[in-house]
Amino acid sequence: MSHNASRWLSGHRKALVIITAAALGSVPLAASAASRTQSPGIPAAAVRQLTASALSVATSGGDAKPEWVKAVTTTREKALRVATPGDLVPGAASQTVYLVVMEGQFTLNSAPRPPRAHAPTGHYLAVTFNPVTFQVMDLGLSNQAPPASLGSLGLVSNLTQRK
Amino acid sequence: MAVLGAVGMVTTWKAPAAFACDDGANNHCYAIANNHSLETGVYGQLYITCMYAPNNVNAGYFATNEVWNGSTDGLYFTEGGVFSGAANGNYYSKSWFWADQRPNGGGYHEHPGGGTPNTGTRYPVEIVWAGNNTWNIYGGNSDTLIGQSTSQPLTVTNDMDAGTEYTVPSGKGMRNVGSINELQYLATSGTWTFWGTRGGADPELGPGAYITPGYSSSNNFVTWTGPC
Numbered sequence: 001m002s003h004n005a006s007r008w009l010s011g012h013r014k015a016l017v018i019i020t021a022a023a024l025g026s027v028p029l030a031a032s033a034a035s036r037t038q039s040p041g042i043p044a045a046a047v048r049q050l051t052a053s054a055l056s057v058a059t060s061g062g063d064a065k066p067e068w069v070k071a072v073t074t075t076r077e078k079a080l081r082v083a084t085p086g087d088l089v090p091g092a093a094s095q096t097v098y099l100v101v102m103e104g105q106f107t108l109n110s111a112p113r114p115p116r117a118h119a120p121t122g123h124y125l126a127v128t129f130n131p132v133t134f135q136v137m138d139l140g141l142s143n144q145a146p147p148a149s150l151g152s153l154g155l156v157s158n159l160t161q162r163k
Numbered sequence: 164m165a166v167l168g169a170v171g172m173v174t175t176w177k178a179p180a181a182f183a184c185d186d187g188a189n190n191h192c193y194a195i196a197n198n199h200s201l202e203t204g205v206y207g208q209l210y211i212t213c214m215y216a217p218n219n220v221n222a223g224y225f226a227t228n229e230v231w232n233g234s235t236d237g238l239y240f241t242e243g244g245v246f247s248g249a250a251n252g253n254y255y256s257k258s259w260f261w262a263d264q265r266p267n268g269g270g271y272h273e274h275p276g277g278g279t280p281n282t283g284t285r286y287p288v289e290i291v292w293a294g295n296n297t298w299n300i301y302g303g304n305s306d307t308l309i310g311q312s313t314s315q316p317l318t319v320t321n322d323m324d325a326g327t328e329y330t331v332p333s334g335k336g337m338r339n340v341g342s343i344n345e346l347q348y349l350a351t352s353g354t355w356t357f358w359g360t361r362g363g364a365d366p367e368l369g370p371g372a373y374i375t376p377g378y379s380s381s382n383n384f385v386t387w388t389g390p391c
Contacts, residue, residue, distance in 0.1 A: 056252030060220060084272035087263065088311040110223025110250060111271060112262060112328055115193050115368050117237030120264065120271030127251070135276055136251045142270030 041155035066104035069159040083126035084140040097128040192369030194376035195326030196385035204291035204349030205323040212340035213391040216248030226329040234319040263312040339389035
């Protein structure tokens with residue numbers, strides 16, 4: 001694609017996305033009637049693998065024994081509001097994920113970041129996993145508790161509990 | 164150390180090596196070019212000659228080919244490009260990703276696993292202002308919208324970078340040669356403009372850094388040549 005064509009496309013995409021962003025902005029983050037529909041719990045057969053994957057992420061974040069680790073099955077779109085609030089990913093509404101949230105003392109030394117940024121730290125690590133491959137799809141780290149409770153998304157599985 | 168900013172030549176920096184790129188919180192290494200100005204978008208075409216980080220989850224080895232846009236203090240940023248290496252208990256051979264950070268309750272966010280690029284191919288990547296404190300990230304093998312970062316004010320984003328970030332110490336098996344071409348910024352007037360002399364190569368950044376960036380102000384690209 002030529003440079004000019006690329007820039008033209010970019011301009012059009014920008015316009016489209018402004019409309020999209022405006023539309024998304026009108027959607028309240030509070031649970032709607034549809035989102036209050038409970039998702040099914042995490043299958044027992046998946047709990048062991050999910051627990052291992054979640055603890056692997058916790059370990060790489062510097063806390064191998066989080067205070068608690070909880071998980072729920074939901075759409076990626078709803079999970080993003082909990083795990084990475086403020087971030088939007090196209091197509092997320094049609095994807096099912098396992099959302100895991102844990103509390104601990106985390107530092108992501110290996111997180112990619114610009115030269116002047118420090119390693120991210122936080123108490124709440126939230127991760128979405130592909131329910132088939134258990135690969136991490138999204139990750140968020142914050143000092144503030146997630147803006148929505150996992151219980152509002154579905155049946156919560158308690159993966160580990162230290163206390 | 165003087166800045167080599169002559170138009171039409173590839174400029175490089177050289178810094179003494181010490182310690183290792185992965186030895187602490189702020190010790191990632193970089194070979195990048197920068198453009199420190201308040202603009203509304205950054206665009207480049209990633210080119211991977213070779214890119215590989217050993218699978219060492221414990222050490223967190225990785226290498227990237229990417230662009231960043233954010234504040235000079237590093238508190239706000241968005242980034243997008245290709246990642247190779249270990250992250251969050253997973254290993255990615257080569258994968259598209261994007262990430263962002265915002266303070267005041269936002270935190271750090273990462274979105275890996277966006278498809279596998281090929282070597283020897285130019286891929287556009289773009290971070291552009293979309294209004295309402297939102298930045299759009301375009302990339303992937305098909306040059307599509309891969310994410311949106313909201314609550315990122317325009318007024319604090321006055322730093323754009325392009326190049327490679329790596330956490331693999333010298334002699335540990337990383338392969339990393341690449342470039343980012345056609346570097347442009349979207350001026351606040353709405354015109355895409357080549358970086359030209361607004362851009363410049365940073366010094367080798369990070370303790371033990373061993374890849375020197377080069378920037379061409381006449382051809383608007385940053386290149387780096389590590390092991391391959």
